[in-house]
Amino acid sequence: MNIILCEGKRDAWFFHEIMKDHIDFNCILCMPDSGMSKLQELLGSSCFNYIKTQYSLLIYGDNGKPIIIEKVLQRVVVDTLGKVKDDINVVLILDDDGINYNDLYKTIFDKLQSIVRDKSKFNPLPYFEENNNLLILKHPKGRGCITIKLTTVPTSLEDQIANKIVEVKCPHNSKILENGAEKALKYLRKEYYESYEEMIRQSSTWFKGENWVDNIPTFCLLNSS
Structure with a gap:
């Protein structure tokens, strides 16, 4: 096991x-x-x-x-x-x-x-x-x-995911990351995903x-x- x-x-x-x-x-x-x-x-x-x-x-x-x-x-x-x-x-x-x-x-x-x-x-x-x-x-x-x-x-996982999504989805908008990973993830979730779970699971493929x-x-x- x-x-x-x-x-x-x-x-x-x-x-x-x-x-x-x-x-x-x-x-x-x-x-x-x-x-x-x-x-x-x-x-x-x-x-x-x-x-x-x-x-x-x-x-x-x-x-x-x-x-x-x-x-x-x-x-x-x-x-x-x-x-x-x-x-x-x-x-x-x-x-x-x-x-x-x-x-x-x-x-x-x-x-x-x-x-x-x-x-x-x-x-x-x-x-x-x-x-x-x-x-x-x-x-x-x-x-x-x-x-x-x-x-x-x-x-942290949150930092890794926030950076990766910005890199893939909006590479010219890195200012999203300036206020920390949690705020960045909140913005990215609203912008591109239906839920946090969808965001986390889908982004995993990029790693x-x-x-x-x-x-x-x-x-x-x-x-x-």
Whole structure:
């Protein structure tokens, strides 16, 4: 099972479109703006055993960066490792917001290390290792493994999309971007699209070939059973 965790519903829409080119649409469960309780329900052992027969990829986007790091990632690890007895590959997608990749990576490393050392969550404690920028958690009795890959969006997804739409739709009107990505997206949505979802999904096609986009399906496909 592959799981993509991202910051919000826009990210979920965007990466859903990207992954549809690589995985059968019917095998992707996209959960934009669904809430952590819904994710927790799906990860429960009885529900998970059914979900994994229907889907090869789950995309969750909600809560924002702090909650994704502090709570959602922990929920995925604690609710699945050793309980569903399955290998899970997690792509954690965060806006870099101008922060160095190594600093974000260390934040995730430290968070995972605190989880696997917590005896109130695991007994016996899992093994934790790094390999080629992957963070790997293994149940000591062989009941499952979680591999986590951190990937980042340069600046933010909103910045990327606003810049790309202006580049494609109105290259001579770059002043739209002067007041920030959110205001630019609001204007562009009214000008060219019926909804934010349509704008995000349609614009995703212009990013194919960019490394920060292409490495996500590559990881998922390499680690699919």
